[in-house]
Amino acid sequence: MYETSTLKEKLKLFTTILIPILITQVSMYLMNIFDTVMSGRASAVDLAGVAIGSSLWVPIFTGINGILLAITPIIAQLVGAKATNEVSNKVQQGIYLSIGLAVIVYLAGIMVLDPVLQLMDLESEVRHIAKYYLISLGAGIIPLFIFNTLRCFIDALGQTRISMIIILISLPLNIFFNYVFIFGKFGVPAFGGIGSGIATAITYWLVCLIALGIVYKISPFRTFHTLSNWVKPSLKVWREQLKIGLPIGFAMFFETSIFSAVTLLMSVYSTYTIAAHQAAINFASLLYMIPLSVGMALTIAIGYEIGGKRFDEARIYGYIGISGGIFIAIFAGLVLYLTNDWVAAMYSSNQEVIELTKQFIYYAIFFQLADAFGAPIQGALRGYKDVNMTFIMAFVSYWIIGLPTGWLLANYTALEPFGYWVGIIVGLSCGAVALLWRLLYLQKKYARMSIQ
Incomplete structure (x- = not known):
C-alpha cells in the first residue's frame, strides 16, 4: 500500500488490489x-453426501473466517500509521487464535x-459419506485457518497478487487430488465423495506451507519477522481481534446460514424445485464473489488511510467502492438475464x-x-x-x-417457493440501505474529526 x-x-491502486482478490475468491469457490x-x-x-457435508461446513467456515x-483492518491501519513494529506481534497472536479456533471447531464437530x-x-x-467427508476435511482445518490469517496479513x-498465486497453484492440485482419491488412481483406493474431503485437507496443508514459506523468505513480508522471535499468546491481543472479528464472523454466518x-x-417442495433452487443459488453465489472482493479491497484501502488519519482519502475510496458496486450490479444482472438458458442447462438436462432454474435466476437478478x-x-x-x-x-x-417475509410469501401467496427468494431480496435491500446510512454517518463523523 502507498499514499x-x-x-x-x-x-489504479484499487484495481491493482481488487483483481487478484477477485481471482483468489473465485478460485477458492471453484474448489467447492x-x-x-x-x-x-x-x-x-456421493454427490448427495458431499452436498450435505458442504452445506454444514460452509456457514461454519465462513463465520470463523x-x-x-479482523487481521486485515488491524494490520492495514498499523501500516498506514507507520507503526510497523507492532505488526509481527499482531500476526503471531492471530496465528495462535486461528489454531485455538480450529481446535474448538474440531472438538465441537x-x-x-x-x-x-x-x-x-x-x-x-448418504449420512455415512457426509460424516466421513467432514471428518476427512477436518484434518485440514488447522492449516486452513493459519493460511487465512497469513493471507489477511499479506493482503493488508x-x-x-501473492494470495492469488498461492490459490492458482492450489486449484489444479485440488482437482488432481480429487481425481486420485475419489476415483482411486495410482494405486489409491476409490473413496468416492469421502475422497474429496481427503483431497481438500491435503490442499489446505499445501497452501499453508506455501504461505509460511513466502512470509518467511520473500520481501516485503520477511522484513516484519512474523515467523521468528515468537511471543507468548496474549489474551489481551486476542480480545482486540475478537472484538472486531466476532461481529464480522457472526454477520457473515447469518448471511450464509440463511441460505441453508x-x-x-x-424440502417440502418437489425434488425438481429443490434442485433448481440449488442451481440458481450456486451460480448467484459465484457472481457474489465480485462484490465480496470489492468489499475486501475496500477494507485494505480504507484501513490504510484511516490508520494514517487521511479521512478524506478514505471517503473517496468509499465512493469508488459504492460506484463499483452499482456498476457490478448492473453488469451481473445483464449477465444473468442473457445467460439464463445456458446457466440452467449447465446444471441439469x-x-x-431447467425451466424452474430459469425462473429462480430471474429472481437472482434482483437478489x-x-x-x-x-x-x-x-x-x-x-x-x-x-x-x-x-x-x-x-x-x-x-x-x-x-426469512419471516419469505416464509409468509411462500406459504400464504401464489409465489410458493419463489416467496423465499423475494424474502431474501427484501432482507438484503433493507440491509444495504441501513449499511449505506451507517457509512455516510461515519464519513461525516471522521470529516468533523479532520477539521478539529
Missing part, C-alpha cells in the same frame, strides 16, 4: 464446486456431528429443472442487485473497524425481516 493524491492514482461436481461423477449418493478477517446428521432425514449411505500490505435455512424449509450494493459497503465499514452495527444489521435484515 495516493489523485483519483486516477486511487483507481469441483468437490461437488467430481463427487457427482462417482455416484448420486470472518473472525480471522466430534460432539455434534452425529446428532446433527441423525436429525436430518437421510439415507444411511496490498500484496494481493431456506434450503431446509424448501431435465427440462422441468444480486442488493448484494452487489451492500457487500462493498460492509467492506468499507470493516476498514473503519466499525463492525458491531454491521453485525446487528445483518441479523435483523436476514433473520428478522428476510
Whole structure:
C-alpha cells in the first residue's frame, strides 16, 4: 500500500488490489464446486453426501473466517500509521487464535456431528459419506485457518497478487487430488465423495506451507519477522481481534446460514424445485464473489488511510467502492438475464429443472442487485473497524425481516417457493440501505474529526 493524491492514482491502486482478490475468491469457490461436481461423477449418493457435508461446513467456515478477517483492518491501519513494529506481534497472536479456533471447531464437530446428521432425514449411505467427508476435511482445518490469517496479513500490505498465486497453484492440485482419491488412481483406493474431503485437507496443508514459506523468505513480508522471535499468546491481543472479528464472523454466518435455512424449509417442495433452487443459488453465489472482493479491497484501502488519519482519502475510496458496486450490479444482472438458458442447462438436462432454474435466476437478478450494493459497503465499514452495527444489521435484515417475509410469501401467496427468494431480496435491500446510512454517518463523523 502507498499514499495516493489523485483519483486516477486511487483507481489504479484499487484495481491493482481488487483483481487478484477477485481471482483468489473465485478460485477458492471453484474448489467447492469441483468437490461437488467430481463427487457427482462417482455416484448420486456421493454427490448427495458431499452436498450435505458442504452445506454444514460452509456457514461454519465462513463465520470463523470472518473472525480471522479482523487481521486485515488491524494490520492495514498499523501500516498506514507507520507503526510497523507492532505488526509481527499482531500476526503471531492471530496465528495462535486461528489454531485455538480450529481446535474448538474440531472438538465441537466430534460432539455434534452425529446428532446433527441423525436429525436430518437421510439415507444411511448418504449420512455415512457426509460424516466421513467432514471428518476427512477436518484434518485440514488447522492449516486452513493459519493460511487465512497469513493471507489477511499479506493482503493488508496490498500484496494481493501473492494470495492469488498461492490459490492458482492450489486449484489444479485440488482437482488432481480429487481425481486420485475419489476415483482411486495410482494405486489409491476409490473413496468416492469421502475422497474429496481427503483431497481438500491435503490442499489446505499445501497452501499453508506455501504461505509460511513466502512470509518467511520473500520481501516485503520477511522484513516484519512474523515467523521468528515468537511471543507468548496474549489474551489481551486476542480480545482486540475478537472484538472486531466476532461481529464480522457472526454477520457473515447469518448471511450464509440463511441460505441453508431456506434450503431446509424448501424440502417440502418437489425434488425438481429443490434442485433448481440449488442451481440458481450456486451460480448467484459465484457472481457474489465480485462484490465480496470489492468489499475486501475496500477494507485494505480504507484501513490504510484511516490508520494514517487521511479521512478524506478514505471517503473517496468509499465512493469508488459504492460506484463499483452499482456498476457490478448492473453488469451481473445483464449477465444473468442473457445467460439464463445456458446457466440452467449447465446444471441439469431435465427440462422441468431447467425451466424452474430459469425462473429462480430471474429472481437472482434482483437478489444480486442488493448484494452487489451492500457487500462493498460492509467492506468499507470493516476498514473503519466499525463492525458491531454491521453485525446487528445483518441479523435483523436476514433473520428478522428476510426469512419471516419469505416464509409468509411462500406459504400464504401464489409465489410458493419463489416467496423465499423475494424474502431474501427484501432482507438484503433493507440491509444495504441501513449499511449505506451507517457509512455516510461515519464519513461525516471522521470529516468533523479532520477539521478539529
